[in-house]
Amino acid sequence: MRHDPSGRKHAVHTLLNASAMKEPSFEEAYNQLEETVRTLEVGGVNLEEATRLFEEGVRLARLCHQYLGATELKITQLRRSFTEQMALLEDEKEDIGT
Numbered sequence: 001m002r003h004d005p006s007g008r009k010h011a012v013h014t015l016l017n018a019s020a021m022k023e024p025s026f027e028e029a030y031n032q033l034e035e036t037v038r039t040l041e042v043g044g045v046n047l048e049e050a051t052r053l054f055e056e057g058v059r060l061a062r063l064c065h066q067y068l069g070a071t072e073l074k075i076t077q078l079r080r081s082f083t084e085q086m087a088l089l090e091d092e093k094e095d096i097g098t
Helices: 008-021 026-042 047-097
Strands: none
Touching: 026 047
């Protein structure tokens, strides 16, 4: 195993331990996922550590996907609500004009 002078492995390990305490925000999870990917791409970790990092990366990717799915649903609901409100306003305008 190579020595990581940047401390990247330690930083990822610290982030992963912190994430076990509470779910990170989307931004935190995405940043952790990017750091995990960079660490795996650089290499220099043993198979056990690489497997653990890969598993954590999958968990973070799923979490990001859940955040994005929830946000997409919320946007869809807001758009639908806005469209319905606009239709009601148009109907009221027509009723007042007649």
